[in-house]
Amino acid sequence: MRYFPLTPRLKRLYSSRHTARDMRWNDAERLKENSVLRHPADGSAWKMFDEKFPTFAMDPRNVRLGLATDGFNPFGSMSTTYSMWPVMVVPYNMPPWKCMKSENMMLSLLIPGPTSLGKDMDVFLQPLIEELKQLWEGVNTRDTVTNDIFLMRAAVLWTINDYPAYALMLGWSTKGYKACPTCNEETPSKGIRNKIAYIGHRRFLPLNHPMRRSKQFDGKMETRSPPKELTAEDILAQLEHVHVCLPGKHKQYGGIKQKNVCDNVLDTLLNIEGKSKDTEKSRLDLQDMGIRKELHLYIDKNKWKKPPATYTLSAEERHLFYQFIKSVKFPDGFAANISKNVNEAIGKISGLKSHNCHVLLQRLLPAGIRLYLKKEVRENIIELCNFFRQICAKTLNVNDLNLLKTNVVLILCKLERIFPPAFFDIMVHLILHLPKEAMMGGPMYFRWMYCIERAMGIFKQYVNNRARPEGSIAEAYIVNKALTFCSMEHRNYLLARGVRNVEQKQEVEFPMWFRDKVNEMRLARSYEVTDELYALANRSNFSVYSYSGAIINGVKFLVEERDVRQTTQNSGILVPSVAGQNFYGILQEVIELCYLKDCTVLLFKCKWFDTDPRKRRIQEDKIFTSIYIGAEWYKNDPFILASQAKSVYYLNDIKNGPMWKLVQDYAPRNLWDYPNGEVENDVDTTSIDPHIVQETNSQSLQLVVELPDL
Structure with missing residues (x-):
């Protein structure tokens, strides 16, 4: 295992006048506007932390951190089984356009493979935890801007990881009847054929809502109240009953295949074999629950038949949808070329990365199904896509989030009337809690895995010795960080000069009448003739590029x-x-x-x-x-x-x-x-x-x- 001490690098942030100014941006330069969230410091979690620890909040130079980790294959080949786990730290003191940049993220641990960690993640995290304890007490640091010595402290606000890694980091099982850590003991779940469906979102509606009395969902009326929000005391009481295990390889929590809402919606709409949630077993689930009889399997000439569903596209509609996706061209840097992932011959969209699905769900899917499906089905899917587009904005408003918090419950309830129970895995249920998370932590961008995954993509490029991938990454990472720090002064010097790609610059003039008019007004001492206007009138020719x-x-x-x-x-x-x-x-x-x-x-x-x-x-x-x-x-x-x-x-x-x-x-x-x-x-x-x-x-x-x- 490679460990990269965190304290020297945090102190180094204050040894450069450029980064030292950025590290107090959250207090000195952040625009403080009520109900508007642009930075984690605008969220309720940051403010509650400051209220609970006022001595920490007194000095804005104290560092707030995010802890991120995920497993990845350093060889980039799926035929080679290898799982390496980098642990990265994100400083949130910086402005939004800097704190999630790869050059400002700090690699603290590089946990070697080739196998996954299982429940022993806490063992490998011990060096980092010990250093974080020391940083909580504080270390003397020199601030270049003020030229004084201050006691720098640091605290981890939250962790960033995908859902399978959540189980390894926090020890909460991400599968089973209680897979949602927010709903906890009252996770809305139901056992169906060979899996668990997370349905029953009507319980989050007001007690007098008419949907609660409907039997179209699961054949029953909903009388349960929303799950109780756990307090810190409730969570500590649960931890007292946790069974303590000895270090070593144990049965892993989590372990589910990573899925997202886009996969579920797209695979079901396109009826992709092996991935669609509209299977024979899902139709039998409807029969077991006694709902939606028009979708039940029936026998025709001694063969079981599956009636067509309103939530799937026909063969001709799928063909037109594929043509639409292939016709899309995005601006540079906005998204990957998704058209190359479409295979019309076999009727499949494959090889999509997580950000591709993000763009598909928010941008392409609503436009691609405008002409297809029944109005009720189409509008509900578009509402879901629009919810993600709003919740992922870089600037959020608390009033809008409160409205989204109400609307997302209605969206999930409407979808329960359309899709079979098998459609609702834990990833679909978790979108219910996104508005509250945004109100606590600020815009979703600061907790996305995309930035972490891009950093891991850079780590893959460091692997030159396939026999020692950890050593290759560690050596290249140290060299890269040293070069970045040393070149910081030179880079800012070039930016200040405004380096351009056009070397020869010539002066041009405006037409003579304009020059004469400006000169006349200048002689009359007109306040309308500024120095800039006077310069433009007298220093020009007709050269154009x-x-x-x-x-x-x-x-x-x-x-x-x-x-x-x-x-x-x-x-x-x-x-x-x-x-x-x-x-x-x-x-x-x-x-x-x-x-x-x-x-x-x-x-x-x-x-x-x-x-x-x-x-x-x-x-x-x-x-x-x-x-x-x-x-x-x-x-x-x-x-x-x-x-x-x-x-x-x-x-x-x-x-x-x-x-x-x-x-x-x-x-x-x-x-x-x-x-x-x-x-x-x-x-x-x-x-x-x-x-x-x-x-x-x-x-x-x-x-x-x-x-x-x-």
Whole structure:
């Protein structure tokens, strides 16, 4: 086992002036807005911790940590059985755009394989636990910003892991009748043929709700009250009855195959053999419960027949759905190329990663089933997808979360009337508790496994000696961290200079009439002529640069001619209007105007779709915006400032026809919704393509230049 001490690296965060400033961001620079959650410090768990330990909260430099772990195969080959467990620590003091970055995560333990740990995880965690105890008491640390010595303390707020790893970390069984740790003893579960179904979500409804009296769910009325929320005293009382086991290999808790809601929904809709929840046994479960007789198996010519269900697509509909998925092109960096995972010949979508399912569930599935299924089934599935889209936003509102907390119960109850009980495994039930978790810990992004899995993907690249994978990872990790720390000063120096991919810069002039007018107003000492405006009027020529793409604040835009040759889509443009009329189009050309050496203005030339609502060429509802692309608009006025453009991508509208597109607005992974604050987005300023211009500080109608004394 490799152990990497945590204390020296936490102290090192305060030895650099760049990271030392970030480590007090949660208190000094965080925007404190009631009912708005943008950071874990906005959540109730952080605030309750501060109230319980006021001496810890007095110094904002004390470190709040998240502890993450998961098993992975370092060889990247499923034919080789090997399970290695890295344990990583996340510092939550930093701003949102930094704390979940791989360079700021700290590898503390590297537990070797080749077999899984079982219940002995606590044995391997002992060195880390001992060091965390010392950090709770505090260690003397020098702060570069204030140039003083302070007592730095640290505390772990929560752990981050997938559900099987949850059993190993916390010892709670993730299977069986009491698999939900929140519902605990009152987990809504029912034994069906060869498995356990987690149904009975009507008990979470108000006692007077009409759904409680319905017998369409399980043939009975629901009279039970919601499960009791356990207090700390209740949990400690349960721990007194835990049987103490000696170290060694024991029967593992958890061990269930990792599943998620997207797998259940997609496999059942597409009726994928071996994965669909709509099996013969699931139909027999309905027969055992005496509900939904139209789905019961029947005998026809001495053979058992399974009636078609309203929640599965027909063969023709599946074929059209596969074609829709294959037609999708996402913006660069938003998602993987999911179309390559579709195999129409065998009727299967395979090889999906966890983030692929995340995007499928939130973005593609609602658009892909708009034309299919019965209205009741389709709307309930879209409501489920929309719930995930809302709960996974980077900025949350407590009032919205309270509404989601109520709505998710109704969504699950409606789904229980549609899908068979076998559909509801523990992963489906757990979405019930997501709104409360978000209110306690802040946005879901800070507890996602995606960031941890990406870090593990980097670890796989470190394995050069397949006979000693742990040693390869440990050696490469130490070298990488040393280089990262040493290059920090140099990197910030380059960012401050605003390195560009265009080396030669020339001065241009505005037309003569504009220059004369500005000079005249300048002589009259008009307050309207700022130094910037005066500079633009007197230092210009007619040199113009044209590009096939642009990167604006980290978001890539490509012109249509180049975009059609890509497997991604980066030419979609949206310009929000203050009058309520949005404008949608396709980027045709990127034009750069240069003024006063480093001062530039980027223009986008676009083809605008005629979405005049009076012509019924745009259809909007609570979830979808569909536009007609067969007519152009504003042919004589195609230009906008690059800073006005918002990137969108378009999906085929299978409901309205080939001349209609669904507009998909999205938030790039490297951008954050944080008003009135200095956000350092993850923008690559290196030259990646001579035909793409990069602008890392684009703002509407704001030009900042240095003028000599005039």
